[in-house]
Amino acid sequence: MSQVMNQYRESLSNAHTIFRKELASYFNSAIAYVVLVVFLAIVGWFHASNVFLANVASLRLMFEIIPAVYLFVVPAITMRLLSEERKSGTIELLVTKPLHDADIVLGKFFAAWALVGAALLPTLIFYGTIAVLGDVDHGPIIGGYLGLFLMGGVYVAIGLFASSLTENQVVAFIIGFVFVFALFMLDKVLFYMPVWLMGVLEYISIDYHFSNITRGVIDTRDIVYFLSVLGLSLYLTVVSLARRKM
Amino acid sequence: MSITVRNLTKFYGHDKAIDDISFDVGTSEILGFLGPNGAGKTTTMKIVTCYMPPTSGSVEIDGYPVATHALEVRKKIGYLPELNPLYHDMNVLDYLTYSARLHGLKGPALTGRLREMVDACGIGSVRHKDIGELSKGFRQRVGLAQAMIHDPDVLILDEPTSGLDPNQIVEIRKLIRRLGRAKTVVLSTHILPEVQATCDRVIIVNEGKIVADGTPEKLQQEFRASDMLSVEIAARVENPMTEIFPVLASLRGVEHVEFQGTSDHVHRFLLHTLKGTDAREQIFRQAVNANWVLLELFREATTLEEVFHKLTMKDEMESDSHRTRS
Numbered sequence: 001m002s003q004v005m006n007q008y009r010e011s012l013s014n015a016h017t018i019f020r021k022e023l024a025s026y027f028n029s030a031i032a033y034v035v036l037v038v039f040l041a042i043v044g045w046f047h048a049s050n051v052f053l054a055n056v057a058s059l060r061l062m063f064e065i066i067p068a069v070y071l072f073v074v075p076a077i078t079m080r081l082l083s084e085e086r087k088s089g090t091i092e093l094l095v096t097k098p099l100h101d102a103d104i105v106l107g108k109f110f111a112a113w114a115l116v117g118a119a120l121l122p123t124l125i126f127y128g129t130i131a132v133l134g135d136v137d138h139g140p141i142i143g144g145y146l147g148l149f150l151m152g153g154v155y156v157a158i159g160l161f162a163s164s165l166t167e168n169q170v171v172a173f174i175i176g177f178v179f180v181f182a183l184f185m186l187d188k189v190l191f192y193m194p195v196w197l198m199g200v201l202e203y204i205s206i207d208y209h210f211s212n213i214t215r216g217v218i219d220t221r222d223i224v225y226f227l228s229v230l231g232l233s234l235y236l237t238v239v240s241l242a243r244r245k246m
Numbered sequence: 247m248s249i250t251v252r253n254l255t256k257f258y259g260h261d262k263a264i265d266d267i268s269f270d271v272g273t274s275e276i277l278g279f280l281g282p283n284g285a286g287k288t289t290t291m292k293i294v295t296c297y298m299p300p301t302s303g304s305v306e307i308d309g310y311p312v313a314t315h316a317l318e319v320r321k322k323i324g325y326l327p328e329l330n331p332l333y334h335d336m337n338v339l340d341y342l343t344y345s346a347r348l349h350g351l352k353g354p355a356l357t358g359r360l361r362e363m364v365d366a367c368g369i370g371s372v373r374h375k376d377i378g379e380l381s382k383g384f385r386q387r388v389g390l391a392q393a394m395i396h397d398p399d400v401l402i403l404d405e406p407t408s409g410l411d412p413n414q415i416v417e418i419r420k421l422i423r424r425l426g427r428a429k430t431v432v433l434s435t436h437i438l439p440e441v442q443a444t445c446d447r448v449i450i451v452n453e454g455k456i457v458a459d460g461t462p463e464k465l466q467q468e469f470r471a472s473d474m475l476s477v478e479i480a481a482r483v484e485n486p487m488t489e490i491f492p493v494l495a496s497l498r499g500v501e502h503v504e505f506q507g508t509s510d511h512v513h514r515f516l517l518h519t520l521k522g523t524d525a526r527e528q529i530f531r532q533a534v535n536a537n538w539v540l541l542e543l544f545r546e547a548t549t550l551e552e553v554f555h556k557l558t559m560k561d562e563m564e565s566d567s568h569r570t571r572s
Binding site: 010013014017018021024025028029088089090092093094095096097098099100244 | 292295296297298317318320321323325327328329331332333334335336340344345347348349350392
């Protein structure tokens with residue numbers, strides 16, 4: 001039992017080491033700042049130019065914009081995580097250290113997720129401004145932020161998987177984009193689908209669950225959906241990392 | 247700390263990279279893994295370091311099978327992969343700290359080890375620089391420091407001196423010798439003087455097979471086809487080809503003689519003698535009889551280079567002829 005606990009603690013400390021290194025490398029390079037600024041600029045522009053037109057004190061529009069911005073921002077954050085290690089050969093050093101492949105994947109995942117979370121923080125300014133300007137229904141906003149954070153996690157996990165498939169960062173970006181775009185578009189093309197498929201596709205589509213949460217209803221089914229897509233992507237990443245063994 | 251490799255075979259798709267390789271490395275031995283590019287050196291090292299499993303066969307490090315105890319094995323191994331991959335955007339100390347943490351070092355033990363490695367590898371002056379800014383020689387030192395940060399018992403170094411200039415090569419070799427004194431070291435190379443300068447033992451691989459195994463001296467002896475004697479004689483003769491050459495050629499055990507030139511009444515010959523015979527005494531007596539002055543007489547040693555060339559080229563020629571026949 002204590003051996004299992006020790007292993008668990010070791011894994012955690014390894015993942016934490018990798019997490020710190022990856023986060024530091026985001027902030028040591030321009031990546032983090034570019035992401036934060038671009039994200040805030042795009043979201044801010046769409047939000048500010050519409051909020052007065054709509055004349056409603058809500059962040060509904062912002063919650064519609066951010067998933068679309070995520071589509072290209074998140075794959076850009078994750079594209080280098082594993083592909084760069086493969087290209088430069090450092091992956092060989094990393095996987096021959098005494099740690100599990102899963103520790104590597106988790107460390108990198110949480111680093112990228114933390115950056116996505118950090119990009120959300122400045123948008124709280126908009127929350128503050130509309131709270132000053134009008135009567136705000138706080139439920140949907142709290143749900144919206146939770147939904148955005150979880151959605152970011154799902155996209156990061158998918159992007160990380162894409163990054164494990166290739167040693168070319170551009171290819172990793174495109175694969176990641178295609179995956180998250182497909183997930184994002186699913187409930188927008190439901191109209192063209194045969195009726196018997198609709199239910200399944202709706203359940204798979206990320207927007208369906210996201211819009212449930214942004215209504216302010218935090219349903220375990222939606223949380224389970226986010227966590228299971230996230231977990232599946234991470235699992236596939238671990239499998240993909242182990243491909244060298246074939 | 248010993249390494250035991252048994253019947254190791256690895257296929258990449260249909261290509262056999264290594265073919266039934268077996269060898270042992272004893273504690274604190276420095277083993278040179280020698281072979282032309284593509285012979286299977288890197289593949290063997292990748293398997294020993296648990297980067298990938300073999301198609302068949304087994305590797306044990308200090309009794310731990312690599313296949314089932316990868317984590318234990320990795321703790322004991324320091325690895326410098328081919329081309330020395332590094333994170334160019336990290337600074338030297340951060341990188342070494344990162345490597346040390348992944349090996350489970352922390353607190354004062356970590357800082358102590360860090361200081362030791364920075365001193366031992368001579369990277370104190372660049373410790374706050376980004377790795378990308380360093381020269382190749384310094385990068386190689388950082389790579390070695392990284393490999394030894396956790397004081398492993400086994401060091402696996404894949405071409406540790408490739409791409410360095412001659413001075414850096416000498417320094418890195420010294421470093422490996424010094425730091426590897428109490429460790430089991432396996433280093434691969436295709437540079438022959440490297441093996442003679444650093445290794446206690448050599449394994450030559452070619453096309454995935456071990457073709458020779460022994461100390462550099464033993465291999466030189468074993469693969470010597472004939473002995474060669476270099477002779478330099480000073481004598482006032484009209485024509486060395488008619489007056490000295492036939493005498494040397496008629497000696498017992500001499501297969502043939504090469505005349506290598508004359509300058510100022512000094513004549514040089516190269517004698518090929520049968521293996522196991524020694525014509526030196528006869529040469530001396532003949533020289534005394536004929537009143538020649540023997541300026542030089544020594545055995546030409548077979549270089550490891552020749553051994554290597556013979557072992558790896560012969561196979562190539564054979565397989566070429568196989569191909570033309572089929």
